[in-house]
Amino acid sequence: MGIRLEDDWSGRNRGGSLRRGLYGLLAVVLALAGTVLYVVRQGEVLSGEQVSRCGKIEPLVPKFKKSVDLILHDAEFKKSSVEKLSKAIQIATEIWDVNPEPADDPEWYAHFYEFHRFLEQTFPLVHEKLRREKVNELGLLYTWEGSEPDLKPMLFMAHQDVVPVNKKTWDEWEYPPFSGHYDEKTDLVWGRGSNDCKNLLIAELEAIEQLVIDGYRPRRSVILSFGFDEESSGPLGARHLAAFLEDRYGKDGIFSIIDEGFGVLPIDEGLFVASPITAEKGYVDVIVTVNGKGGHSSVPPDHTTIGVASDLITVLEDNPFSPDFEIDNPLFSLLTCAAEHSSRLPKDLRKHILRAPKSKTSRKMLEKFLSSDIRFRDLIRTTRAVDVFNGGIKANALPEVSTFVVNHRIDIHSSVEETVAADAHFAKKIAKKYGYGFAINGEFSIPETELGYIDVKFSEALEPAPISPTSDPAWNILAGTIQDVFENGVFANRDDVELYVSTTLMPANTDTRYYWNLTKNIYRFVASILDASTFETIHSVNESIKASSHLSAIAFIYEYIVNVNENA
Ligand SMILES: *[C@@H]1O[C@H](CO)[C@@H](O)[C@H](O)[C@H]1NC(C)=O
Numbered sequence: 318m319g320i321r322l323e324d325d326w327s328g329r330n331r332g333g334s335l336r337r338g339l340y341g342l343l344a345v346v347l348a349l350a351g352t353v354l355y356v357v358r359q360g361e362v363l364s365g366e367q368v369s370r371c372g373k374i375e376p377l378v379p380k381f382k383k384s385v386d387l388i389l390h391d392a393e394f395k396k397s398s399v400e401k402l403s404k405a406i407q408i409a410t411e412i413w414d415v416n417p418e419p420a421d422d423p424e425w426y427a428h429f430y431e432f433h434r435f436l437e438q439t440f441p442l443v444h445e446k447l448r449r450e451k452v453n454e455l456g457l458l459y460t461w462e463g464s465e466p467d468l469k470p471m472l473f474m475a476h477q478d479v480v481p482v483n484k485k486t487w488d489e490w491e492y493p494p495f496s497g498h499y500d501e502k503t504d505l506v507w508g509r510g511s512n513d514c515k516n517l518l519i520a521e522l523e524a525i526e527q528l529v530i531d532g533y534r535p536r537r538s539v540i541l542s543f544g545f546d547e548e549s550s551g552p553l554g555a556r557h558l559a560a561f562l563e564d565r566y567g568k569d570g571i572f573s574i575i576d577e578g579f580g581v582l583p584i585d586e587g588l589f590v591a592s593p594i595t596a597e598k599g600y601v602d603v604i605v606t607v608n609g610k611g612g613h614s615s616v617p618p619d620h621t622t623i624g625v626a627s628d629l630i631t632v633l634e635d636n637p638f639s640p641d642f643e644i645d646n647p648l649f650s651l652l653t654c655a656a657e658h659s660s661r662l663p664k665d666l667r668k669h670i671l672r673a674p675k676s677k678t679s680r681k682m683l684e685k686f687l688s689s690d691i692r693f694r695d696l697i698r699t700t701r702a703v704d705v706f707n708g709g710i711k712a713n714a715l716p717e718v719s720t721f722v723v724n725h726r727i728d729i730h731s732s733v734e735e736t737v738a739a740d741a742h743f744a745k746k747i748a749k750k751y752g753y754g755f756a757i758n759g760e761f762s763i764p765e766t767e768l769g770y771i772d773v774k775f776s777e778a779l780e781p782a783p784i785s786p787t788s789d790p791a792w793n794i795l796a797g798t799i800q801d802v803f804e805n806g807v808f809a810n811r812d813d814v815e816l817y818v819s820t821t822l823m824p825a826n827t828d829t830r831y832y833w834n835l836t837k838n839i840y841r842f843v844a845s846i847l848d849a850s851t852f853e854t855i856h857s858v859n860e861s862i863k864a865s866s867h868l869s870a871i872a873f874i875y876e877y878i879v880n881v882n883e884n885a
């Protein structure tokens with residue numbers, strides 16, 4: 318996932334709030350499970366009947382499921398699986414914030430070439446039956462040609478790269494970060510990439526290797542697309558792979574996309590909720606520059622450009638974006654699962670969640686509840702954070718220019734334009750207040766004055782992702798497969814466990830940001846149980862994954878390929 322360490326040593330830090338946002342999401346779950354109690358005020362008369370949004374989905378049992386039991390329960394298979402994942406982790410495919418074009422600097426990418434050789438040796442049948450192409454040198458594209466070429470292919474993504482490990486933290490790891498050590502006692506495989514996301518990449522290849530062993534031949538083509546710089550936003554890998562695929566298959570030419578994302582969350586005793594991510598917030602950096610006049614600071618104006626910029630920053634911080642909670646927010650589905658099936662949810666909160674689809678009052682109460690908590694509120698509004706400030710160079714010289722950067726994560730119902738306009742609105746107000754001119758992207762709506770002007774620009778703009786459907790065949794097959802893998806597979810011998818399928822959203826972006834044109838049906842999901850302790854290690858010290866969780870991810874890919882072929 319595109320999230321970064323708080324104390325990123327490599328400079329540009331896109332990740333602070335992403336990481337907080339992800340923790341926030343997990344905190345939703347923990348809070349709902351009753352570790353913290355929230356009271357939503359009662360009072361209004363509620364209307365409307367209760368609408369269930371977390372009903373039990375029928376498991377979709379594939380006719381062809383030759384190796385599902387083997388994958389989930391066979392000791393030999395597990396041993397060899399763990400070994401494959403472990404070896405993948407041992408190849409340190411670290412990626413930095415700024416990376417050269419692969420063709421220009423093979424040395425920089427030596428570990429990636431080694432990784433490719435490892436894949437060839439480890440998955441011989443994949444490399445025999447599937448066509449492998451390299452896009453921009455290192456992007457890996459595998460195509461398993463289906464018997465019916467007119468059907469849209471299904472596409473699985475993952476990324477080869479991992480976030481670097483800070484040398485200063487190496488000795489804080491229980492086992493070294495590139496050891497791939499397997500600890501039988503805890504069932505954990507250790508190392509950078511064990512959870513993000515060599516696990517998924519290896520699971521996809523392993524599921525297909527097994528299907529080939531089993532003599533399976535898909536009707537529908539299966540494509541694997543592995544970028545190599547997801548952790549620096551994918552400009553060299555995913556961007557090229559997606560363009561290549563759009564060129565080959567056309568707009569809307571893919572059946573569905575599965576990429577890294579969320580997993581299965583334990584939210585209460587015996588209660589699990591699988592949560593594919595069906596939406597991502599947008600992103601934009603707004604750059605504000607206050608252009609003033611220089612001069613000797615013995616005869617200063619009332620306000621220097623630093624003073625004017627500071628006033629604007631205060632105004633921006635004092636006027637946050639309003640919360641905007643609609644029931645199409647994927648988070649609502651997760652909340653509904655908790656409301657319907659967790660016994661520990663506060664009564665009033667449960668009532669408002671269940672009534673929200675029909676009652677405006679309940680929706681408002683829920684919005685109030687979500688926005689009153691720092692861990693939830695950023696999932697239902699656009700955020701604004703001033704992350705860079707520059708002004709002045711010398712104690713006795715007036716600062717001619719002061720500039721700052723405001724980073725935004727855009728609410729799923731908003732847009733880049735609306736976000737930039739909101740900042741510009743306040744910037745223009747401040748320009749008027751101090752007698753400055755005002756421009757957006759160099760276009761003046763107030764001419765420059767003798768004091769100067771304020772200029773607003775933006776960069777790195779990414780609209781919120783389209784919300785993926787949850788009521789069409791592609792979703793039904795996905796949800797039914799998840800239900801089957803867990804209900805009839807992972808939890809087959811446990812009568813005390815229930816699993817429901819919901820959705821959620823992410824404040825960060827995966828490589829799918831480049832793939833929107835290929836299909837509406839983008840689901841970011843790894844079929845692994847994500848408990849709080851392993852979750853917290855992603856991008857951090859002690860990254861690790863339960864081997865059993867890796868096996869369920871393999872079983873899911875195996876079954877999903879078959880189920881799509883049998884049902885669509
Ligand atoms: C990593 O795990 C070890 C062993 O459990 C523990 O002592 C250490 O504190 C952990 N490091 C961090 C940063 O959590």
Ligand SMILES: *[C@@H]1O[C@H](CO)[C@@H](O)[C@H](O)[C@H]1NC(C)=O
Pocket residue numbers: 560830831832833834
């Ligand atoms: C998607 O299609 C639109 C319209 O043709 C195009 O402008 C855009 O660049 C495409 N997006 C990507 C990520 O390629």
Ligand SMILES: [Zn+2]
Pocket residue numbers: 318319476513514547577
């Ligand atoms: Zn990732």
